Amino acid sequence: xxxxxxxxxxxxxxxxxxxxxxxxxxxxxxxxxxxxxxxxxxxxxxxxxxxxxxxxxxxxxxxx
Numbered sequence: 001x002x003x004x005x006x007x008x009x010x011x012x013x014x015x016x017x018x019x020x021x022x023x024x025x026x027x028x029x030x031x032x033x034x035x036x037x038x039x040x041x042x043x044x045x046x047x048x049x050x051x052x053x054x055x056x057x058x059x060x061x062x063x064x
Contacts, residue, residue, distance in 0.1 A: 009038050020045035 007026045017023030020042035027036040039047055041063075049056055 005032075012038065018045070018047060021047055 005027065009024060009026065012024040012026045015023045015025045017039065022040040024038045026038055027034060041047060049058055
């Protein structure tokens with residue numbers, strides 16, 4: 001049977017990231033089948049995402 005996990009972004013632990021970026025690990029445990037991080041970028045900040053294209057999904061929640 002499938003497992004359902006729910007997490008609140010504001011309650012997720014912060015993790016190290018680039019300057020002007022607040023990064024939180026929503027699902028990053030050894031037993032999590034996928035890992036999910038939320039990044040909040042300050043105006044003008046940038047973020048580089050790397051990895052095999054089949055292993056990366058990126059969504060813009062707000063902003064442009």
